[in-house]
Amino acid sequence: MAISVVLVALSASIHEFAHGWMALRCGDPTAKEAGRLTLNPLAHLDPFGSFVLPLLMAISGMPVFAAAKPVPFNPRRLRNPARDEALVALAGPVSNILQALAGTLLLYIEITFLQPFALEGTMGYEVFYAIVIVTNTYLYVNLGLAFFNLIPIPPLDGSKLFSPFLKGKGRRIYNLLQAYSxxxxxxxxxVVPTVLHLDPLGWYFRLTVENAYSLLTFWW
Known part of the structure; x- marks a missing residue:
């Protein structure tokens, strides 16, 4: 459980770095000026959102997610605000998908090359098993973060893929939703799963995360 919380926090930090990196590529150096264009997790972690919240969720059996401090950016400094704001939003989930792919490759290497040593006794099987569990958790956590952040509800990244194109009433509704996000x-x-016995998030994760995980680990 503690490993899951640490992996979620670190993956969320890389997610935020990706937002800042893409913003800089699109002409906005705000994150760099604020000292947030770094892979150092300490610059991105939020004590409550990155550690306390996911730990409480894990203990209570709830779906685990974490929040790092959002990287600041200024849409007015982007070269093409409508397009670039969507690119900045997309950079976070894409970073998690890339981390999931890296985790898949690492998992394949571990099972292909380390497992024979574990079976022969050269490496303790408990050590091998622990390494595989951590890597597998890293893979799954990043798939969860990617697809969770793609949900089109403010303030998640999915909502920012279309928000730059909203006008008039649509923009006002979006701003209202963002205020109560x-x-x-x-x-x-x-509340919905508990009171109404409906689990839209669970259905969404089964459709996206579970299928993506099965696709990436079909060889296992």
Whole structure:
């Protein structure tokens, strides 16, 4: 459980770095000026959102997610605000998908090359098993972060893929939803499944995360 929390926090930090990196590529150096264009997790981690919240969720058996401090960026400094704001939003989930692919490759290497040593006794099987569990968790955590952040509900990245193109009433509704984004997420994650016995997030994760995980580990 503690390993899951640490992996979620580190993966979320890389996610935030990717937002800042893409913003800089698109002409906005705000994250760099704020000292947030770094892979150092300490620059991105939020004590509550990155550690306390996922730990409490894991203990209570709830779906685990974490939040790093959002990387600051200024849409007015982007070269093409509508297009670039969507690219900045997409960079975070893409970074998690790339981490999941890296985890898959590492898992393949471990099972292909380390497992024979574990079976022969050259390497303790408990050590091999622990390494595989950590890598597998890293893979799964990043798939979860990628698809969770692609949900089109403010303030998640999925909503920012289309928000730059909203006008008039659509923009006002989006801003209203963004103001109440945390309560909306809490209702969707916990109240709806408990009170209405509906689990839209669980259905969504089974459709996306579970299928993506099965696709990446079909060889295992």
């Amino acid at each position: 945390l309560p909306i997420l809490m209702v969707a994650l916990y």
